[in-house]
Amino acid sequence: MSEGGAAAAAASGGLLGDIILDAIARHGDAIAFVDDEGETSYRAFGQMVAQAMERLDELGLPRGATVAQISENCTRQYALMAAAYIGGYRSLTLHAMGGREDQLYILKDSGARILVGGPGRIADAASLARDAGIACYAHQDDDAVGPFWPATPASSALPAHAIGDAEDIVRLAYTGGTTGRPKGVMLSNRALVTNTLMALARIDFPAEIRFLCPAPISHGAGSIVLPTLVRGGTVILQRGFSVSGFAEAARAHRATVSWMVPTMIGALLDAPDLPSDALSSIDTLIYSGAPMESARVLEAIDRFGEILVQCYGQSEAPNTILILDRGEHRAAPDAAGRPFPGIDIRLLDETDGVGEIAVRGPLVMSGYLGMPEESAKTLAGGWLRTGDLGRIGEDGLYRIVGRAKDMIISGGFNVFPAEVEAVIARDPAVSAVAVFGIPDRKWGEQVTALVVPRAGQEIEADRLRDAVRAAKGAVHVPKAIHIADELPKTGLGKPDKVAMRRLYSEGEPSAE
Structure with missing residues (x-):
């Protein structure tokens, strides 16, 4: 990773906001983001973050308050997330495609003070905020919802340092809720800084990162945004995935990195009209979020080359538990990989070589919001029980054989x-x-x-x-x-x- 990014993390005692501030300061007029509204330089992005911080202060939100958003991908969405990280608030990003019942439950459970709606989701935000009894604002001009963003530039520059300490909770990431009510995963500065630094240290990114992001930055794909910014790269945000839209954007922006769930890769493989050179500029295609069948892995390598990098994680230990490098995929297409640096893994309750994967290290969550008994159970003995069953092969690679509950x-x-x-x-x-x-x-x-x-x-x-x-x-x-x-x-x-x-x-x- 860059020396500046590492120095920022070390000097701050592990504050995510300081890594963002360092990236903004070092990369100036380079292009940080591209979305449907156009290009935004690092300097302009910094001004946007300063505006957001002033707005949160004007609204009277105390430090540690939860700032919620529901939005399709856009630059302003990440700017508000960055403002929360720097200013000592908690960022909560609802999944735009989630069920309304879960979304409303999450707003109430998190104690969110405001909800900001973004492109395509302003009406949803207004309805949810009304039922949750909280204030609602919009990233864009809207007749029914007041604007979040001030009409004038920020009156002061960004601060020199972020507010808080390493164990402060800066992000709430709710689990999918397929087994009941969603649980609020509390992620600290410590966990998210670890996530960022391990990605930079271990993922073999190309020299120039142009990150094409077709998946929501509210979830796993968002883990590649900050590593891109640390390296002075460009984040190209799409408001949804389609084969044609992805292929067109990859060519137009000469994208070098992307992040997908396996179903997206499957859609590319099955598309009858995908040009043979559609992914020719992509050097690194990170996939995560679900297992990918071995046959599809090999098919993807044959079609697109050795560009696949698998990252295994979960909300409670985001994105960087295991990694399978591009050079290991053909020989071990069924594997999830080997541990990232600084991650301890063991198999619990092992039978015939299969046990529940448990994780220990600075990446792990602080617990579940308002659920002390569930937190103690999941983090028993200092080990996070992932709920995934796995085994270790003779090649030293971990293989996931399923969820314990499955x-x-x-x-x-x-x-x-x-x-x-x-x-x-x-x-x-x-x-x-x-x-x-x-x-x-x-x-x-x-x-x-x-x-x-x-x-x-x-x-x-x-x-x-x-x-x-x-x-x-x-x-x-x-x-x-x-x-x-x-x-x-x-x-x-x-x-x-x-x-x-x-x-x-x-x-x-x-x-x-």
């Missing part, structure tokens, strides 16, 4: 969905697959697969069963195979196995 017990045997999915995904007719268990009177749980065919292909269920039987044995063979046009997904783009279990729980088991 493990299927069928006829008294443990079945790990990821292992069955890996076999089925090798079939040339399969575009995507999810394996899950549903209640069954005979087996306890029956192994069930939901398969998405490739365009123009037909799924042969018996061929898939034969492949699983040959690779894993009879107990792993799906007793029901369903076909769908797409997998149900959560608001974060991850396969929603709770919805799948609910949808297919009426199915009859086979006689096997």
